[in-house]
Amino acid sequence: MSIRILYFANLREVLGCAEEELEALPAGVVTLGALREWLCARGGDWAALAPGKSVRAAVNQTLAQAQNGIAEGDEIAFFPPVTGG
Amino acid sequence: MSISVQTEDFDIGPEIAALSAGRTDVGGVATFLGLVRGDGGLVAMHLEHYPGMTEKALAEIIVQAQARWPLLAVRVIHRIGRLLPGERIVFVGVASTHRAAAFAACEFIMDYLKTRAPFWKKEETPAGARWVDARESDDAAAARWDAGN
Numbered sequence: 001m002s003i004r005i006l007y008f009a010n011l012r013e014v015l016g017c018a019e020e021e022l023e024a025l026p027a028g029v030v031t032l033g034a035l036r037e038w039l040c041a042r043g044g045d046w047a048a049l050a051p052g053k054s055v056r057a058a059v060n061q062t063l064a065q066a067q068n069g070i071a072e073g074d075e076i077a078f079f080p081p082v083t084g085g
Numbered sequence: 086m087s088i089s090v091q092t093e094d095f096d097i098g099p100e101i102a103a104l105s106a107g108r109t110d111v112g113g114v115a116t117f118l119g120l121v122r123g124d125g126g127l128v129a130m131h132l133e134h135y136p137g138m139t140e141k142a143l144a145e146i147i148v149q150a151q152a153r154w155p156l157l158a159v160r161v162i163h164r165i166g167r168l169l170p171g172e173r174i175v176f177v178g179v180a181s182t183h184r185a186a187a188f189a190a191c192e193f194i195m196d197y198l199k200t201r202a203p204f205w206k207k208e209e210t211p212a213g214a215r216w217v218d219a220r221e222s223d224d225a226a227a228a229r230w231d232a233g234n
Contacts, residue, residue, distance in 0.1 A: 009133055009205035010216040054219070061138035063201065077135060077203075081219030084132070084163060084204025085119055085175050085195060 001025045001072050005039075008079035011055065014048045032057050033066030035076065054081055086147045086159040090139050092166040097176060104158045104180040111157050115187035116178045117195050123170030128209045132165040132174070135203035139163075146197040150179075153193065154186035161194065163204065193230055200227040 006019045029038050036057070040049040049055055058077040059068050070076060089095075097118055105111035121130045147159050158180040168174055177194050181187040206217040 006135070008135055008203065009207070058135070058138055058203070061135070061141050063142075077138065079135070079203060080205065080216065082200065082203055083206045083217045083219050084134070084202050085199040085223075 001029075001070075003035075003070060003072070003074045003076055005035075006075065006077040008077065010080050011048060011078055015045050030069060031066065032059060032064055032068045032070055032076065035070055036066070036078070039078075049078065055079070056081055086144065086151075087161070088140055088143045088147070089162045090134060090136075090143075090165060091162065092164060094164070094173060095162050095176060097173075097178075100160055100162070100176060100178055104160060104178050108157070110182065111180045112182045113184040113187045114178060114180045115184070115191040116176065117191050118173060119175035119195075121168045121170050121172050121174050126211055127170055128211065129170075130168045130174070131207040131209060131214075132163075132168060133205045133207065134163075134165050138203050142202045143198065146194055146201060149197070150190045150193050154181060154190045156181050156186065156190055159190070159194070161198070163198070163202070165204070167209075196223070196227040196230060199223045 002023050004021050007015050007017055012018050026038065029035050036049050040046050056079055057064050059070060060075050101114060101116060104114050143161050147161065150156060150159065156179055160178040162176040164174050177191050179187045179191045200223055208215050208217060
């Protein structure tokens with residue numbers, strides 16, 4: 001499964017990554033929550049995605065929850081709680 | 086509805102006029118204009134957003150407002166990039182037949198924008214730059230619309 005992941009604001013700076021393409025995800029990574037855990041397991045700065053950290057997510061540009069499924073070609077985004085207006 | 090996410094400043098006079106231009110069914114226009122506050126020696130505010138999702142999120146918020154109140158026209162402008170204290174940052178204008186719907190929808194759109202539209206503020210101060218934390222009071226303001234109030 002190939003997906004694109006975007007990171008914004010403080011999270012982008014902490015991770016040193018604005019965007020990445022993942023060509024092959026492990027078979028079990030089929031939800032947003034599982035993807036977040038898998039990314040967090042990279043260690044180091046990726047602990048910014050650990051459970052309990054205030055991180056929001058979107059799938060295909062719509063706010064989504066941990067149980068939200070992810071599929072081939074999806075655009076996933078992780079970011080801090082929004083602060084516009 | 087009309088949505089703009091832009092670096093350029095805007096003039097609220099023409100924006101307000103456009104909400105009722107060429108029609109006679111509008112009984113009231115409510116607007117909100119947000120400005121950059123110069124608290125704590127703020128030098129500038131940097132606005133980042135998620136291109137693509139931002140416009141979709143704002144459109145979805147307006148659709149929700151239209152489902153709650155009989156709105157005749159809605160305009161949302163949000164600036165991005167580097168803004169100085171005193172500069173305009175956001176504009177919401179709502180036209181309706183009566184004032185109650187216009188006031189309520191304008192407030193609803195701002196409350197939802199603050200908690201659901203993917204914008205992030207970074208403060209530039211003499212001591213360095215820092216990302217603005219989300220405020221629980223903003224979540225509470227948005228949540229009261231779900232409580233049937």
